[in-house]
Amino acid sequence: MTTPILQGALTFPAVAVITLLVLVAWAFGAFLRRDLPRTVSVAAPVIVAIATSATMTFFRLTNDVYLLSDEKTWHAQSISVAEYLSSGQSATVNLSAGKEGYSWIIGTLYWISGPAPLVPIVFGALTFILLVPICGAVTNLVARDLRLSDVAATKAVRWACYFVALCPAIVIWVPRMLRESISMLLIGLMILWFLKYLEARRPMLLIGVGLMAAVMVTIRAQVGMGIIAGIVLSSIVAYSTRYRHVFSRVMLVGPCFALIFAVTWAFVDSTSDLSAESIALRNRALTDASSAFDGGETAYTADSLLEIVLFNLPRAALGPFPTELNLSGGIVIAAMSNIFWLACILGALLLFPGLRRAEATRSQPTEKRRARSFVVLVVLAMTLVAILSITAGNYGLVVRMRLMPLVALIPAAAIGFQVWRHRRSGDVLFRQEAAAVPLRRV
Numbered sequence: 001m002t003t004p005i006l007q008g009a010l011t012f013p014a015v016a017v018i019t020l021l022v023l024v025a026w027a028f029g030a031f032l033r034r035d036l037p038r039t040v041s042v043a044a045p046v047i048v049a050i051a052t053s054a055t056m057t058f059f060r061l062t063n064d065v066y067l068l069s070d071e072k073t074w075h076a077q078s079i080s081v082a083e084y085l086s087s088g089q090s091a092t093v094n095l096s097a098g099k100e101g102y103s104w105i106i107g108t109l110y111w112i113s114g115p116a117p118l119v120p121i122v123f124g125a126l127t128f129i130l131l132v133p134i135c136g137a138v139t140n141l142v143a144r145d146l147r148l149s150d151v152a153a154t155k156a157v158r159w160a161c162y163f164v165a166l167c168p169a170i171v172i173w174v175p176r177m178l179r180e181s182i183s184m185l186l187i188g189l190m191i192l193w194f195l196k197y198l199e200a201r202r203p204m205l206l207i208g209v210g211l212m213a214a215v216m217v218t219i220r221a222q223v224g225m226g227i228i229a230g231i232v233l234s235s236i237v238a239y240s241t242r243y244r245h246v247f248s249r250v251m252l253v254g255p256c257f258a259l260i261f262a263v264t265w266a267f268v269d270s271t272s273d274l275s276a277e278s279i280a281l282r283n284r285a286l287t288d289a290s291s292a293f294d295g296g297e298t299a300y301t302a303d304s305l306l307e308i309v310l311f312n313l314p315r316a317a318l319g320p321f322p323t324e325l326n327l328s329g330g331i332v333i334a335a336m337s338n339i340f341w342l343a344c345i346l347g348a349l350l351l352f353p354g355l356r357r358a359e360a361t362r363s364q365p366t367e368k369r370r371a372r373s374f375v376v377l378v379v380l381a382m383t384l385v386a387i388l389s390i391t392a393g394n395y396g397l398v399v400r401m402r403l404m405p406l407v408a409l410i411p412a413a414a415i416g417f418q419v420w421r422h423r424r425s426g427d428v429l430f431r432q433e434a435a436a437v438p439l440r441r442v
Helices: 012-035 043-063 070-087 100-113 118-145 150-165 168-173 180-200 203-219 221-240 246-271 276-282 305-318 329-349 351-360 372-391 395-401 403-420
Strands: none
Touching: 012 100, 012 118, 043 118, 043 150, 043 168, 070 100, 100 118, 100 203, 118 150, 118 180, 118 372, 118 403, 150 403, 168 180, 168 329, 168 395, 168 403, 180 203, 180 221, 180 372, 180 403, 203 221, 221 246, 221 372, 221 403, 305 372, 305 395, 329 351, 329 372, 329 395, 329 403, 351 403, 372 403, 395 403
């Protein structure tokens, strides 16, 4: 059964819901603006994000006028939720375990607007646009933790905002009725509020992180547990930097990592089948991303989950490789997004040599730079890539799932690039510490 995207889009309830969503997004964006420096104007990158979303949505409406693959499943499940909310009767379509949260969110919108697929597509576009101030605010917190100067922090925040607005993988998946945008929004809020908690120690921020994590687990169970595990592990890693000796740090982080991995694996294993056969079914084709519920046509053989991880991890972290390139549409999209992905990894890696180079140019010694928030971003990104290496081995799914660690990687890349290039720009990298005033002897 084919369902047009514009079905029910021109009815009064649908138009009213879309208008309400726009107003709520605008108000929430204004709230997020408080976490950005006053010297940074996010209007331009937000306009770019709006333009890219509108362009890709128009392209979608003129080329694929019907719901495709997973969109049909989400549409049907959301209708069943809307019917349940209207009549109180049991839903006729069973919700997917570990993914039911998305159906409840869209089903609630359908309950008000009617089954209009354009409503969740607009909802996804708005959540993507909100990522611009969120990633900018995360970048600002990291810059403040590193004590970057106002000029350097402003440039890094501006770069992060534009990186989000122009990320090729995001603009490809935004005009679809999928979970990518809402998942990225939840991850972004979790990172932002967790970094603010590390800075201000306000319990309400930690409660907000917990609420976002609870919602995330119902939308993407594996990614939700991965981000929770990453936050806990990054806290331990950041705390371990208090110890001077590497051995002491390893003795603290090692057992904690093993415990966190075991708990996370047990939870994910209890919510989904993690056998080698089931994972291989998801990774059958090289670029099949038509569905998150099934695979492609030809499978590789694997005897254990270790072989699955060894097969998937290089692809999830660095692929596609030159030997895998061809002219198929999926590989071309994966290669384009991989350029941006590898650039972000490079930017994040440039931070620490950039800091050492910057410190070497200073005429007087200063206190050691704090990289706690930056470490949190890197550990979170690595944790999500590790989760990705288990659940996705074909590049169609990899491109979609890489959007999750990108929320942490983009601010890290913006900071890293700015720190690395500061000598050529002529800017002062660090805040100027006030000189100590000697006491006068009375």
